């Protein structure tokens with residue numbers, strides 16, 4: 469059992485992680501003590517037994533005080549680029565002073581942060597994390613999970629299940645998205661379209677968000693932390709995903725292939741499209757194939773496959789003819 473603090477776990481992906489930790493704790497023989505660092509009081513999370521510690525990331529001594537009994541610090545901070553950088557650098561400074569044993573910054577993406585402008589703060593924070601580890605005895609890790617599988621639930625009309633009810637979701641889509649904002653990334657599940665990176669044949673890791681949380685929870689108990697801990701829900705190319713989706717939805721998708729040159733031109737010509745296209749270019753180079761460190765460490769965990777996910781959230785959903793719509797992208 470360790471005292472683990474989650475910074476920024478009051479919304480989005482992090483909130484599902486925190487709720488999953490609470491759920492796993494409820495059946496664990498040695499539950500972890502859960503602390504939430506948030507910029508505001510979160511009475512609804514305190515009611516779940518989480519020790520909520522309001523913090524101001526600009527207040528170093530307050531952060532140090534909030535971390536004083538913490539063994540493992542997981543950051544799931546999101547928000548603006550400045551927030552991701554400044555709040556996490558402040559966390560690292562406080563963690564060093566306190567002598568935190570383990571720290572994992574808000575990575576949860578693919579094998580590197582290079583060539584993706586929105587991930588520049590992740591790269592800076594990872595450099596600061598490695599520097600802190602070299603100056604102290606802190607163990608660090610970069611959790612890598614590929615693309616959130618949950619994106620493939622965007623637009624579903626399936627009903628909520630007991631998992632969503634337990635977590636306070638209002639719809640099946642909200643349960644399936646698990647904190648991810650609706651995201652027609654490459655594939656538009658309702659529209660029936662796919663805007664592929666190149667020929668769509670490159671393998672990519674897709675992991676469901678509660679599975680990411682479950683792997684991270686188990687990683688808390690490892691004897692030592694390697695510098696990278698990858699996890700794989702499933703490995704599929706977009707072409708393989710399409711054949712699953714077409715079978716389950718019972719219709720053909722409209723498909724557009726985009727060459728790397730075309731995606732680079734789209735990224736350069738329109739700043740709002742640069743993240744989408746930089747990620748798609750990286751995917752064609754194998755950026756999405758993260759290691760299977762945690763699958764190997766915990767062979768008894770059986771994360772959801774893409775096929776199971778698509779079946780769960782799309783089988784029986786009535787849906788019209790495929791047609792291109794405007795909403796194809798990240799933003």
Ligand SMILES: NC(=O)c1ccc[n+]([C@@H]2O[C@H](COP(=O)([O-])OP(=O)(O)OC[C@H]3O[C@@H](n4cnc5c(N)ncnc54)[C@H](OP(=O)(O)O)[C@@H]3O)[C@@H](O)[C@H]2O)c1
Pocket residue numbers: 475476477478479480481482505506507508525544545546547548550551552555574575576577578613614615616647648
């Ligand atoms: N692999 C994928 O497909 C994928 C997809 C989406 C996201 N992600 C990753 O998941 C992580 C979390 O992203 P998210 O979208 O879930 O995050 P988010 O909901 O936008 O933000 C999470 C938390 O960050 C904290 N925060 C926001 N602005 C802040 C600020 N100015 N200073 C300090 N804290 C601030 C907030 O906590 P409080 O208000 O409680 O302080 C917020 O609840 C990121 O690393 C992101 O890159 C990965």
